[in-house]
Every structure is written in C-alpha cells, then in structure tokens.
Amino acid sequence: MSSTTIRKPGISPSTWVTLKGLAFCSPWILGLLLFYLYPMLTSLYWSFTDYRIMNSPVWVGTSNYKTMLTDPVFAKSLRNTLEYVAMYLPSSIIVALGLALLLNTNIHGMTFYRSLYYFPVLVPGVASAIVWKWVLDPQWGIVNALLRSLGLPTPGWIGSVTWAKPSLVLIALWGVGNSVVIYLASLQDVPRSLYDAAEVDGANIWQRVWHVTVPMITPTILFNMIMGMIGAFQTFTVPFVMTQGTGEPGQTLLFYSMVLYRNAFLYLQMGMGSTMAWVMLVFILILTGIVFSTTDRWVYYGGA
Amino acid sequence: MLTRRELLKGLAVFSAGAALSACAPSATETTTESAAEGTAAEKEAAAPAAKEKTQIVMWHQWGDTFAMKEMVEDIFNSTIGEEKGIEAKIEFVAQTGGTQASEKFMTAIVGGTPPDCYWFDRFLTAAWAGQNLFMPLDDYMEANAWDRDDFIPLAINEATLCGKMYALAIFTDCTQFYWRKDHFREAGLDPERPPQNRDEVDEYAEILTKKRSDGSYERLGLIPRGIHYGWAYTYLGTPLKPLGKNFWDFEANKAVCDDPRIVECVKWMKSYADKYDVEMVDAFRSGFGGNETDPFGLGLVSMQRNGDWMLSTYDRYFPDLEFGTSRVPIPEGLSESACGGGWAMVIPVGSPHPDESWELSNYITSKEGMEYYCKNKKQLPVRKSVLALPFNVEDPRHIPWVETTPNLWNRPAIPAGQVLWTEINTAEDQIIHNQLSVEDALAEVNKKVDAAMASFDCSMLK
Numbered sequence: 001m002s003s004t005t006i007r008k009p010g011i012s013p014s015t016w017v018t019l020k021g022l023a024f025c026s027p028w029i030l031g032l033l034l035f036y037l038y039p040m041l042t043s044l045y046w047s048f049t050d051y052r053i054m055n056s057p058v059w060v061g062t063s064n065y066k067t068m069l070t071d072p073v074f075a076k077s078l079r080n081t082l083e084y085v086a087m088y089l090p091s092s093i094i095v096a097l098g099l100a101l102l103l104n105t106n107i108h109g110m111t112f113y114r115s116l117y118y119f120p121v122l123v124p125g126v127a128s129a130i131v132w133k134w135v136l137d138p139q140w141g142i143v144n145a146l147l148r149s150l151g152l153p154t155p156g157w158i159g160s161v162t163w164a165k166p167s168l169v170l171i172a173l174w175g176v177g178n179s180v181v182i183y184l185a186s187l188q189d190v191p192r193s194l195y196d197a198a199e200v201d202g203a204n205i206w207q208r209v210w211h212v213t214v215p216m217i218t219p220t221i222l223f224n225m226i227m228g229m230i231g232a233f234q235t236f237t238v239p240f241v242m243t244q245g246t247g248e249p250g251q252t253l254l255f256y257s258m259v260l261y262r263n264a265f266l267y268l269q270m271g272m273g274s275t276m277a278w279v280m281l282v283f284i285l286i287l288t289g290i291v292f293s294t295t296d297r298w299v300y301y302g303g304a
Numbered sequence: 305m306l307t308r309r310e311l312l313k314g315l316a317v318f319s320a321g322a323a324l325s326a327c328a329p330s331a332t333e334t335t336t337e338s339a340a341e342g343t344a345a346e347k348e349a350a351a352p353a354a355k356e357k358t359q360i361v362m363w364h365q366w367g368d369t370f371a372m373k374e375m376v377e378d379i380f381n382s383t384i385g386e387e388k389g390i391e392a393k394i395e396f397v398a399q400t401g402g403t404q405a406s407e408k409f410m411t412a413i414v415g416g417t418p419p420d421c422y423w424f425d426r427f428l429t430a431a432w433a434g435q436n437l438f439m440p441l442d443d444y445m446e447a448n449a450w451d452r453d454d455f456i457p458l459a460i461n462e463a464t465l466c467g468k469m470y471a472l473a474i475f476t477d478c479t480q481f482y483w484r485k486d487h488f489r490e491a492g493l494d495p496e497r498p499p500q501n502r503d504e505v506d507e508y509a510e511i512l513t514k515k516r517s518d519g520s521y522e523r524l525g526l527i528p529r530g531i532h533y534g535w536a537y538t539y540l541g542t543p544l545k546p547l548g549k550n551f552w553d554f555e556a557n558k559a560v561c562d563d564p565r566i567v568e569c570v571k572w573m574k575s576y577a578d579k580y581d582v583e584m585v586d587a588f589r590s591g592f593g594g595n596e597t598d599p600f601g602l603g604l605v606s607m608q609r610n611g612d613w614m615l616s617t618y619d620r621y622f623p624d625l626e627f628g629t630s631r632v633p634i635p636e637g638l639s640e641s642a643c644g645g646g647w648a649m650v651i652p653v654g655s656p657h658p659d660e661s662w663e664l665s666n667y668i669t670s671k672e673g674m675e676y677y678c679k680n681k682k683q684l685p686v687r688k689s690v691l692a693l694p695f696n697v698e699d700p701r702h703i704p705w706v707e708t709t710p711n712l713w714n715r716p717a718i719p720a721g722q723v724l725w726t727e728i729n730t731a732e733d734q735i736i737h738n739q740l741s742v743e744d745a746l747a748e749v750n751k752k753v754d755a756a757m758a759s760f761d762c763s764m765l766k
Contacts, residue, residue, distance in 0.1 A: 050759055053414050054436035054653070058759075067755070072748065073730070138587035139520075154520075159590035160583055161737055246729060249586045250737035265407045266722050267756065268435050 047274040057271065064275035073259060074276075077247075080165070081256040085232040087169045092228050093221060096176045100183035101209065114184070118177040125237035132171045133158065133242050158242060161250040168253065171238055179224045186220035187213065218299040226288055233284055236261070256280060357391040360420035360660045362649075365399040365406055371680040372423070379676065380667050390660045395419065409652070413437050418652035421661035426462050426471055426648040427715045427725075433470040434719025436766050439651045440468040444662045454671075458644045459686040462714040466762035472669040475683040476646035478712055479534055479609045480704040481633065485626040487512055487523070487606040498630045502572070505607070505633050512606040513580065521588045524580065526607045528573045529736075532728040534609055536569045537643035537713050538632050551724060552716035552753070559753035561728065562746040570735060570742050577736040596621050611645075612705040616682050629701045631708065644712030646686065653766075684709050720756035727752045 011019070022029070047064060049057035068074045103114050120128070135141050136157035144154040155163045194212050203211065214221075236257040239247070245262065247254025256276070264273025362376060376392050385391055397408045410432075412418045424432075432438055445452070452460065459473035485495035491511050499505040509525030516522050528535055537550065553560045577585065592599045594617070600608050601622040609632060618625050632642070649665035651658050667673050671690055678685040679695045684705055696706045715721065731745035740748070 052435050053410075055764060137591050139591040141591075156583055156587045159587040161586075246726075246733065248733050250739055251730065251733055262726065265410070266726060268410070268431075268722075269756075 043274040044278060046271050047278050049271045050269070051271040051274075053268055053270055060271070064272050065279070067272070068275060068279060073254075074256075076251055077254050077256045077259040080247075080252060080254055081233060081235070084165050084168060084235060084255070085229060087165060088172055088232045089225065089228055091169060091173060092176055092179060093225060095173050096179035096224065097183055097214075097217075097221070099176065099180045100187055101213070103180065103184060104187045114181075117180055120175045121177040123175070126241050128171070128175070129238040129241035132167075132174075132238070136167050136170075158253075159249060161252050164249060164252045168235070168238060172232075172235075179228065182224060183217065183220055186217045190216040215300050216302075219301060222291070222295060222299050226291060229287065229291070230284055233280065357385070357389045358657055358660050360390060360392050360657050360664060362392060362394050362421050362423060362661075362664065363397050363406070363409060363419040364394055364423040365397060366423075367396075369394060369396075371677050374680075375668060375673060375677055376664065380664060380673075384663055384667050388660070388663055390657075390663060392660075392664050394423075410437065413652045413654060416654050418654050418656075420655050420657045421649055421651050421665055423474070424471065424648055424650045426473055426646050427717075428721055429463050429471040429648060429650065430465040430717035431719055431721035431723075432650075433465045433468075434760060434765070436764070437653060438470040439653055439655065439658060440470055440765075441472065441651065441662070442468055444666075445469065448662075448666065450666075454687045454689050456686050456688060456691070456710055456712065458712045458714045459648075462644075462717050463648060465717060465719070466765055468765065471648035471650045472665045473646060473648045473686045474669055474674065475678055475681075476644040476686050476709060476712060477611045477613060477684060478642040478644045478705060478708055479530075479611050479632075480642070480708065481607070481630045482600060482610055482614070483607045483628050483630075484600070484603065485628055487603070495626075496628070498628060499607075499633045501633050502635045509576070509607065519581070519584060521580075521584055523603065524585065524588060524605050526576070527585060527589065527605060528576055528609070529732065530609070531566070531570055531573065531732050532715060532725060533643050533645060535573060536566050537641055538569075538634055550713060550716065551728075552718055554716075557757070559724070559750040559757075561724075561731075561749045561753070562743060567742055567746065570732070570746070573732075574735055574742060577738075582736055582738075598622075600627070601625055612682065612684060612702055615699065615701060629704050631704045641711055641713050642708050644684075644709070644714055646684075718753075718757060719760045720753045723756040724749070724753050 046057055048059060048061055050060045050063075051057035099117055103110065103117065136143055138144055138154065138156045138159045141157065143157070147154045157163050157167045190213055194216070195208060198208050198212050234257055235255050239253040239255050240258055240261070243253050245258060245266075247258060257280075260273055260276040260280070263269050263276065364372065366372065373394055376394050381391055397406050399406050409418070409422060414437075429438070433440075444450075455473065456476075458476060460469070463469050463471035463473060481498060483498050488495040488508075493508060493511065499508050505526060512523065512525035514522040532551070549555075549560055549563070551559065551561050551563075551566070588604070589599075591597075592604070598614070598617060598621065599605050600610065600614075601618055615629075618627070649661075649668055651661045651665065655661055668677070669686075671687060674685045674687055674690045675693065675695075677683065678690065682699070682702065685691050685693075685696070686709075688710070691706065691709055697703050716724065718724070727749045731740070731749050734740040735742055735745050
C-alpha cells in the first residue's frame with residue numbers, strides 16, 4: 001500500500017506463529033532429543049571405544065567392528081537370526097492373512113473369535129516363554145504327549161538342534177494377532193464392486209482372494225513385512241528365557257540380540273555392545289531399503 | 305436393563321477402583337511402618353540414651369533365605385548391630401539367566417545407587433573387581449587384624465586380584481559323586497560299592513541305561529556335563545602351586561584351556577554324547593529341573609556329579625531316596641582335586657555405609673557366623689577351624705565333600721572370568737553337538753579369553 005509500512009519491533013508475525021508452534025511441540029522435541037538422539041549418538045561414539053563402564057571410554061577406532069567381522073560367535077548368531085527371519089516372515093504373512101480372511105466372514109460370534117485370536121498378543125513375553133518351554137518339552141510336554149498318544153512321531157522341539165528354530169517360529173506365530181487386526185482393517189477397504197465384478201466373470205473363491213483381495217491390500221502386506229522383519233531381527237525374550245541366555249542346544253538358539261546382551265551386560269564391554277547395536281541398525285536399514293526398492297513391482301497404492 | 309453407555313461407565317469406575325485398591329498395599333505398608341515407628345519412637349522415648357541406628361541393606365539373589373535372614377536380621381542386629389548401632393536388612397534381587405550375577409546390581413553401582421553390601425557369587429569377584437565395581441578390603445583387614453591364615457587357599461585366591469582382596473568368602477561347595485543304590489541293585493550291581501575308577505563308571509553307565517523301543521530314554525546311567533566347574537578340575541590332578549595353570553596360566557599370562565589333560569577329559573565327555581544319541585539325550589535332559597523335578601531324585605539318572613547342597617534337597621523332596629555318596633571316581637594314576645564354588649560378601653564402590661558393611665561382612669564370615677550358617681544350611685565352611693568342627697561330618701554322606709574342601713581349586717580369578725565361563729559352556733555345547741572338534745573349540749576359548757584379558761592391566765584398578 002504505502003512505501004513505509006510500519007514494522008513492529010522484534011519478531012514478525014509469521015516467525016511468532018512458528019515460535020508458538022515450536023513451543024507447543026517442545027515437550028515432544030525435547031523427548032526426542034534427550035531420549036532418542038542423544039543416546040543414539042552417544043552409543044555411536046561408544047562403538048568406536050573400549051568402554052568398561054566404570055572406566056572412561058578409550059578410543060580404539062574400528063577395532064570393535066573388525067573383531068565382530070572375524071569372530072565366529074557373531075557370524076553364528078547372525079546366521080541364526082537370518083535363518084529365523086527367513087522362516088518366520090513368510091509364515092507370519094500367510095498365517096496372519098489367512099486368519100484375517102477367515103475372521104472377515106459374517107458368521108455368528110465373530111467378535112468373540114477376533115478377540116480370541118488377539119489374546120496371545122497380550123501375554124507377557126517371559127510368561128509365554130516359560131509356558132511354551134514346558135508345552136513343547138520333548139519328554140514331558142503336552143504336545144508330544146498328544147502326538148505320542150496318537151502314535152505320531154514326536155519331534156524334539158526346543159531340545160533338538162533341527163527343531164529348535166521352527167519351535168520358536170511356532171511360538172511367534174501364536175502371537176500373530178497384531179498383524180491380523182491390521183489386515184482385518186485393510187480388508188474392509190477392498191471395494192465390494194471388485195468382488196462382484198470378479199464373481200460375474202466366474203472367479204471362484206481362491207481366484208477372488210488371489211486376484212482381488214491380495215493386490216488391494218499389498219500396502220498392508222508391505223507394512224507388516226517391514227514391521228515383522230524389524231521385530232524378528234530383534235528377537236530376544238523367548239530364546240533368552242528358554243535357554244537361560246546360552247543359545248543351546250548346539251548354539252542354534254543363539255540370536256544376535258542375545259550376543260549383544262552378553263557382551264554388554266555379562267562381559268561389561270559396553271563398547272562392543274554399542275558396535276553390535278549399530279551394525280544391527282545399519283543391517284536392518286539396508287534390508288528395509290531393499291524391500292522398499294521392490295515395491296514398484298508388487299505394491300498397488302490405488303486404494304479404495 | 306443396562307444401556308451400553310451405563311455398562312461402560314460402570315466398567316470404568318470398577319477398573320479405577322481396582323487400580324486404586326492395587327495401590328492400597330503401599331498405604332497399608334506405610335500404616336504398618338508408621339505403627340512400627342510409633343512403637344520404636346515409644347521405645348526410644350523410654351530409653352532416651354538409645355542411639356539412632358545406621359540402616360544398611362544387603363542384596364541377595366536367593367529365593368530361600370533360611371539361615372541367611374536369621375543370621376543377618378536377628379543375630380547380627382541383636383549382637384554386633386546393637387553394640388555398634390547398625391541395623392541390617394536383606395533384600396532380594398532376581399538373578400538373570402546364564403549367570404548368578406545380577407545386572408541390576410551392576411546397573412546400581414554404575415548409577416551410583418548401590419546397596420551397602422552384596423552376597424555375591426564368588427568366582428566372578430575378579431571379573432567385577434577388574435571393572436572397578438568393588439571396594440578393596442585390605443585396609444579394613446589390616447585395621448581389624450583379619451585372620452587370613454584360618455581360611456583355606458581357595459577363599460583367598462578367588463577373592464584376590466592384583467594383590468588386593470575384594471571379597472570375604474562365606475562358604476564353598478563342590479561336586480562329588482552320587483549313585484542310586486536301588487538302581488544298582490536292580491541292575492545286578494553291588495549297591496554299596498560305587499564305581500572305583502573311570503572305566504567302571506563307563507561300564508556301569510552302560511548297564512544302568514534303559515532305552516525304550518522308540519529310541520527315547522527311560523533312564524540314563526550318567527550324563528557328564530559341566531567341563532569347567534565339574535569334571536575337568538578333577539582330572540587335572542593335585543595343584544603344584546597355589547595359583548597353578550588350570551585354564552589360565554598366571555605366569556605366561558595366557559589362557560591354557562587346550563591343556564592336554566583338559567582335552568582328554570572333554571573327549572571322554574564327548575564319548576558319552578557319541579555313544580548315547582545326543583538328540584535323544586538332549587530331549588531327555590530338557591525336562592530336568594530342580595527340587596521336586598530333580599532328575600536324580602526322580603530316577604531319570606542313576607549316577608551323577610552334584611553338590612552337597614543337594615543333600616538337603618533330597619531330604620526334603622525325596623525322603624525315602626536310596627542313594628550313596630562318594631569321592632568322584634578318577635582315572636588310574638591321577639590324584640583327585642575338585643573345583644570349589646561358593647558365595648562371598650562384597651562391598652560395592654559407592655556403598656553408602658562401607659564401614660558398617662564391613663562389620664556385617666566380617667561377622668557373617670567370622671567363626672561364629674560361619675558356624676551358624678554352615679551348620680544350619682549344611683554347607684562347607686571356608687575356615688579351617690570351622691571345617692574341623694564335628695557338625696560337618698555328623699551326616700556321613702557329607703564326608704566326601706568335607707575331605708576335599710582343604711584342597712579345592714578355584715576357577716581362575718581373572719577379570720575375564722565371566723568370558724571364560726560363558727565361552728567354555730559354549731564350547732561344550734558345540735563339541736557335544738559335533739559342530740567343532742574338541743581342540744578347535746578349546747582353542748577358540750583361548751582366543752576369546754586372551755582377547756578379553758589383552759586390554760586389562762593392574763594399573764586400571766582404582
């Protein structure tokens with residue numbers, strides 16, 4: 001309007017608005033900085049040191065990383081973890097999706113069944129590990145007693161080198177309720193018109209599931225895949241409680257996080273523990289990146 | 305008829321009430337505390353000259369505090385506690401799997417809020433002291449004319465690091481031989497005669513093992529496991545010098561877990577895994593537990609190597625059990641030794657009341673304290689004077705342990721003690737399951753322990 005606009009002294013209105021916004025966000029920002037960023041950066045620093053808690057950290061450069069690469073225990077634990085993820089991920093997607101499809105029908109008492117399949121998620125990890133340890137016990141467990149009474153072969157479950165990891169996958173599949181709930185939600189979003197069209201075209205139920213349902217919920221599958229992968233890599237509670245941290249039998253249940261725990265809290269080598277944590281982070285980041293890079297080929301974001 | 309809204313409201317009120325009532329015990333606790341304070345205040349008012357007592361806390365990890373609690377909270381408080389104005393209390397902290405040390409304890413020390421003292425698994429003393437987590441006790445010992453000579457070598461060696469002492473040993477334990485007389489009788493063996501050497505052990509184990517038609521085991525003669533704490537020390541023979549060269553060579557400063565005698569012992573243990581299908585044995589073992597589910601008590605194994613603490617367990621849970629105890633049968637030409645474990649009192653760095661903690665620790669490990677504890681708990685004292693007392697051999701079954709105690713070996717008191725323990729167990733697991741050869745697995749352990757010790761120097765101790 002005029003060439004001389006009266007400027008208020010101090011901050012401009014837009015800056016003032018920004019500052020007010022930041023002030024409202026500040027508790028969350030402070031929390032993020034103090035409880036996430038600061039510990040993460042400190043642990044990154046410690047991963048380059050030999051830190052024995054009561055003494056100050058001593059800079060050793062990449063020595064911890066080099067030790068990790070040459071130590072057979074790390075290699076073994078990484079292999080165990082990868083094998084477990086390879087077993088768990090596909091099964092969890094199939095089982096969760098299957099359950100969600102079943103729980104999406106309109107039969108009587110469906111809310112009860114949905115709650116029933118969700119309950120295992122609420123059981124604390126340690127309690128479930130202890131109970132499952134006995135359920136799957138080769139000599140005294142219920143499962144083998146049942147199999148024995150039916151004359152079927154009785155696998156060694158957690159006492160056997162070949163069956164230990166599959167047992168863990170089974171236990172994890174028991175707690176698949178979270179994914180089921182998410183799939184259920186996304187199943188509601190598949191347009192009915194597509195099913196009607198498919199029926200008109202003569203598709204049977206399997207074809208409808210494979211050609212209509214699955215493509216429409218691929219974003220959810222992607223989400224559960226990423227979350228499942230991250231969770232599976234961090235598996236700790238169940239194998240730790242079951243084997244008392246030893247990874248027996250035959251070191252098949254020695255997971256990466258258990259070795260991390262051992263180095264940090266048993267051997268009191270916090271530097272090495274931090275190193276392992278960061279390697280795990282980078283590893284999962286890379287894998288997640290790889291999964292994301294393939295999404296163009298199979299994830300359909302059309303939505304309803 | 306309740307509407308949904310009313311139902312939800314009612315549920316909300318109910319859960320709020322339940323949550324509040326869950327908080328109620330602390331309310332009752334404070335009322336009992338204030339009631340106790342009230343009576344204490346009354347007592348103090350009645351005896352105005354009574355001094356205010358220093359409260360100290362001792363952490364422990366035991367579910368069963370019989371004799372420990374009485375010794376600390378009753379006897380100590382009413383005798384030395386009265387005299388010096390100390391009131392001690394014990395507090396339970398859970399132990400974590402794989403080790404008998406408590407991460408909570410470590411975190412508390414690092415965080416600057418440790419308990420006053422701790423009832424600690426003694427073989428880890430050097431591992432924790434090496435991290436500057438414990439206070440050296442030498443000054444207290446000198447000031448109080450501590451009678452070092454009354455203690456067996458094990459108690460001193462295990463508590464020493466770089467010439468300083470960090471723990472006061474309370475008692476010790478070791479493993480000796482148990483056999484089921486009824487199983488022997490059933491198998492046609494003389495129930496009063498345990499195997500006399502290792503060949504007989506192998507022979508008897510074969511005779512006593514019962515296998516079912518589907519290949520699973522009904523009973524196993526013997527399952528030798530536990531290199532480090534169990535068998536290897538037996539076959540290493542009598543020590544030449546107090547510190548010796550078992551698993552760690554103190555002079556050469558390197559790990560010697562692949563000593564030919566240890567290799568020979570581990571190969572013997574492995575022979576059992578090969579002979580008795582290891583998958584079946586694993587399945588058999590996975591159901592083993594403690595107390596009521598003890599495998600020896602249940603008749604799942606006929607011979608075992610176990611500690612003297614099991615005697616009171618068997619008396620309690622299997623009172624009619626027919627078994628014998630003896631020294632461990634050893635190969636020809638070797639004289640026997642065993643590995644001693646046990647617990648000790650330690651004072652963490654940053655302890656709020658170190659002087660009072662010393663008083664408590666000194667009392668627990670004094671002649672009177674040790675006699676009281678070992679008599680009631682049937683454990684092995686670490687004082688020669690208390691070991692000589694007749695109560696130790698009152699139960700004739702206890703004699704094999706008492707005889708071995710003066711010459712017990714300890715696991716090497718090095719800062720890598722925890723590493724050595726975990727890695728030896730890992731090696732055993734891998735050897736038994738044919739993942740690594742005996743020599744390779746033990747060489748790996750050497751490498752790990754050497755690497756862990758490489759960065760340690762006595763000058764690091766504060």
